[in-house]
Amino acid sequence: MTAPVSYRSTVGAQARDGFGRLLLAEWTKLRTVPRWVLTLMTAVALTVLVALLTAAGSVSTGTGEGTVSPARAEIFDMGHFTYRPLAGDGTVVARVTSQNGGGEWAKAGLMIRGSAERGTPYAALMVTPGHGVRLQTGYRGDGAGGGTGSVPRWLRLTRSGTTVTGYESADGRDWRRVGSVRLEGLPRSAQAGMFVAVRDAIEVERRFGSESVTAEPADTTATFDHVSVSPSQPGTAWRDRGAPGGPAAPVSTGRTLSGGTFTLSGFGDIGHNAFAHDATKTMLTGVLIGQTAIVALAVLFVTAEYRRGMLRTTFAASPRRGRVLAAKATVAGLVSLAAGLVAAFGSVLLAGPLMRSNGMAPPPLGDAAVLRAVLGTAALLGVIAVFSLAVAVIVRRSAPAITVVLLLLLVPQIVATGLPLSAARWLERLTPAAGFAIQQTVTRFDRAIGPWAGFGVLCAYTAVALAAALWLVRRRDA
Amino acid sequence: MTVAARAVRAEWTKLRTLPSTMWLLPALAGITLAVGAAVTGAVDTSHCPTPAGCREDLPKLSLSGVQVGQVAAIVLGVLAVGGEYATGTITATLAAVPRRGTVLAAKAAVVAGTVAAAGTAGVLASLAAGRGIAPGNGFTAASGYPPLSLTDGPTARAAAGTVLYLVLVALLALGVGTAVREQAAAVTAVLALLWIVPIITRLIGDARWQERLERLAPMSAGLAVQSTRDLDLLPIGPWAGMGVLAGYAAAALLAGGALFARRDA
Numbered sequence: 001m002t003a004p005v006s007y008r009s010t011v012g013a014q015a016r017d018g019f020g021r022l023l024l025a026e027w028t029k030l031r032t033v034p035r036w037v038l039t040l041m042t043a044v045a046l047t048v049l050v051a052l053l054t055a056a057g058s059v060s061t062g063t064g065e066g067t068v069s070p071a072r073a074e075i076f077d078m079g080h081f082t083y084r085p086l087a088g089d090g091t092v093v094a095r096v097t098s099q100n101g102g103g104e105w106a107k108a109g110l111m112i113r114g115s116a117e118r119g120t121p122y123a124a125l126m127v128t129p130g131h132g133v134r135l136q137t138g139y140r141g142d143g144a145g146g147g148t149g150s151v152p153r154w155l156r157l158t159r160s161g162t163t164v165t166g167y168e169s170a171d172g173r174d175w176r177r178v179g180s181v182r183l184e185g186l187p188r189s190a191q192a193g194m195f196v197a198v199r200d201a202i203e204v205e206r207r208f209g210s211e212s213v214t215a216e217p218a219d220t221t222a223t224f225d226h227v228s229v230s231p232s233q234p235g236t237a238w239r240d241r242g243a244p245g246g247p248a249a250p251v252s253t254g255r256t257l258s259g260g261t262f263t264l265s266g267f268g269d270i271g272h273n274a275f276a277h278d279a280t281k282t283m284l285t286g287v288l289i290g291q292t293a294i295v296a297l298a299v300l301f302v303t304a305e306y307r308r309g310m311l312r313t314t315f316a317a318s319p320r321r322g323r324v325l326a327a328k329a330t331v332a333g334l335v336s337l338a339a340g341l342v343a344a345f346g347s348v349l350l351a352g353p354l355m356r357s358n359g360m361a362p363p364p365l366g367d368a369a370v371l372r373a374v375l376g377t378a379a380l381l382g383v384i385a386v387f388s389l390a391v392a393v394i395v396r397r398s399a400p401a402i403t404v405v406l407l408l409l410l411v412p413q414i415v416a417t418g419l420p421l422s423a424a425r426w427l428e429r430l431t432p433a434a435g436f437a438i439q440q441t442v443t444r445f446d447r448a449i450g451p452w453a454g455f456g457v458l459c460a461y462t463a464v465a466l467a468a469a470l471w472l473v474r475r476r477d478a
Numbered sequence: 479m480t481v482a483a484r485a486v487r488a489e490w491t492k493l494r495t496l497p498s499t500m501w502l503l504p505a506l507a508g509i510t511l512a513v514g515a516a517v518t519g520a521v522d523t524s525h526c527p528t529p530a531g532c533r534e535d536l537p538k539l540s541l542s543g544v545q546v547g548q549v550a551a552i553v554l555g556v557l558a559v560g561g562e563y564a565t566g567t568i569t570a571t572l573a574a575v576p577r578r579g580t581v582l583a584a585k586a587a588v589v590a591g592t593v594a595a596a597g598t599a600g601v602l603a604s605l606a607a608g609r610g611i612a613p614g615n616g617f618t619a620a621s622g623y624p625p626l627s628l629t630d631g632p633t634a635r636a637a638a639g640t641v642l643y644l645v646l647v648a649l650l651a652l653g654v655g656t657a658v659r660e661q662a663a664a665v666t667a668v669l670a671l672l673w674i675v676p677i678i679t680r681l682i683g684d685a686r687w688q689e690r691l692e693r694l695a696p697m698s699a700g701l702a703v704q705s706t707r708d709l710d711l712l713p714i715g716p717w718a719g720m721g722v723l724a725g726y727a728a729a730a731l732l733a734g735g736a737l738f739a740r741r742d743a
Contacts, residue, residue: 050678285677285678288674289674292669292674293666295666296662296663296666299662300662303662307564397661398665399553399556399662399664399665400553402662402665402666402669403553403669406670407546410669410673410674411545411546414545414673414676415542415546417676418517418545419520419521420520420522423521
């Protein structure tokens with residue numbers, strides 16, 4: 001006679017309600033509805049298709065200079081630069097005696113740079129009518145400085161190794177240090193001299209209920225005296241680099257010298273081009289259409305279960321509702337992310353060559369900002385899917401849920417076109433539509449919010465919606 | 479009572495007694511008013527060289543809330559038929575009124591009538607709000623902006639056209655809803671059709687393509703009716719644009735009607 005063995009259920013070992021199982025269950029649900037798989041593929045196809053259409057519709061309206069390299073299109077390196085060689089360490093000094101035209105951001109001052117070629121590193125110390133004495137380098141910001149420096153003003157720029165230091169003075173004896181910058185790779189033989197530059201005058205015009213912003217070249221003139229470059233190299237003459245000419249050149253650009261007084265005229269800015277065309281963002285436009293399919297899919301992923309009563313089975317199988325919600329969000333988010341990766345890379349890889357054949361030069365995929373925009377677009381679709389899913393759990397019906405999500409994502413971008421720029425920016429900062437900022441690769445004049453901050457806004461909305469969904473799904477009957 | 483009148487009455491009762499559809503009508507008027515007033519309040523003459531140089535289209539500005547308010551009309555149009563498919567009452571409806579053309583026509587009449595009523599309320603309220611707000615923002619009669627009034631021909635055209643726009647959009651949604659039957663798919667399709675093109679237009683650099691899209695897209699073409707100045711510079715004329723939208727709505731209703739007549743419920 002065998003000893004009685006107490007009964008032990010073997011169900012417990014198999015029927016774990018572990019998170020892995022839940023994920024598998026939700027993935028199976030998504031995968032086995034043919035219509036949903038079709039929707040997912042539609043999202044990818046629509047995105048790529050629209051990318052191709054917009055690329056085909058974008059033709060370079062350039063200045064006849066041929067294909068402009070992407071790095072060059074995003075910056076301005078214009079103005080007028082009068083220079084002579086500076087071998088090794090040395091100093092350039094001048095007094096700016098007058099400044100005419102160009103508004104508060106007209107720039108007149110001294111510059112040291114490795115070569116006169118456009119787009120190369122430089123250090124510039126300048127007087128501006130509205131923003132004081134500033135030391136500027138690179139092509140991103142407006143430089144450091146400020147205060148109330150007004151002409152006449154003495155300026156001094158000193159090079160020591162790769163460091164360039166700027167000083168200013170009211171009388172030429174009592175010097176104040178403005179700041180210093182490092183110019184990596186500054187050759188031993190540099191170019192030093194005076195420059196003038198000015199921002200384009202921005203004209204805002206409202207028509208047809210939308211705002212059009214255009215930039216008109218402005219011009220500025222400044223006079224310099226007591227100019228010296230030391231150590232001076234005998235046998236070298238002053239040379240000039242004006243703005244590129246052509247029929248569009250509005251005014252005389254040039255330099256005159258009379259009795260030690262230099263007069264420089266020029267137009268165009270040195271710095272960032274706030275009107276640059278964001279080719280990468282244009283190529284990724286298709287995601288606006290592709291996302292509608294993703295939104296519909298993520299909403300149906302929840303509301304279909306509510307409608308058919310399937311959710312009761314789901315909750316019976318896995319009573320922890322928070323976990324079910326987490327599993328659904330994870331599956332929807334990851335699947336949309338994957339679709340987004342295919343769509344975004346597909347768009348850029350297919351539309352890029354098309355744009356190049358239209359005479360434009362989209363930056364290569366290896367560019368950090370471009371890669372961020374492409375990967376960010378995929379992440380955007382993932383987050384939008386989770387947001388839609390959370391709204392669907394709150395609303396429980398498909399038509400209102402889809403309407404609410406699309407309303408929040410699309411309408412701010414439509415209404416913004418009818419608003420003045422200042423109001424439109426707030427709309428694009430505070431609504432979930434801010435997430436599309438992740439697609440920016442160029443800092444334009446109408447930028448409302450930084451790429452990551454905008455993405456953060458969308459993530460914050462998603463987190464709030466998920467928290468509300470979690471609270472409601474625990475509280476309500478299924 | 480004729481069959482058609484009874485069918486219309488039945489549809490009206492269905493629409494009236496469902497809370498989900500009934501609140502859409504005040505929402506339509508309310509959103510149109512609120513967004514229109516907010517947009518009008520955000521625009522002033524400070525960014526123009528002179529107030530007259532703004533060339534602001536005040537009737538259009540006051541009525542811009544329709545771009546958002548139309549959502550309610552779309553959802554109403556889709557729910558009018560999609561809701562019946564979702565709950566299965568469509569079989570009872572067709573048992574009571576077997577002629578499917580009559581059913582769809584009755585639904586269209588009820589949707590059009592209610593949207594027209596709510597739309598008129600929203601449009602009149604928006605114009606009244608614009609009349610109150612605009613002078614405070616510098617758009618005074620002295621600087622060339624007479625107060626908004628329906629006695630002004632173009633303003634009356636913009637107002638009537640906007641109501642017609644809302645009706646046509648609702649009918650477009652009804653047609654798509656009948657053809658697709660699934661609410662989610664129908665709402666997504668109509669919203670995408672209306673909203674996406676204006677956004678894409680903004681991102682396309684080429685002016686020729688922009689104009690082409692604005693002529694062919696239902697929303698930008700249909701809303702051309704709101705313009706009251708610089709008409710010769712519009713991509714498409716006010717009534718021609720309304721014709722484009724009417725074409726979309728008619729095509730959707732015809733496709734929906736053909737499928738409705740052919741398919742099992």
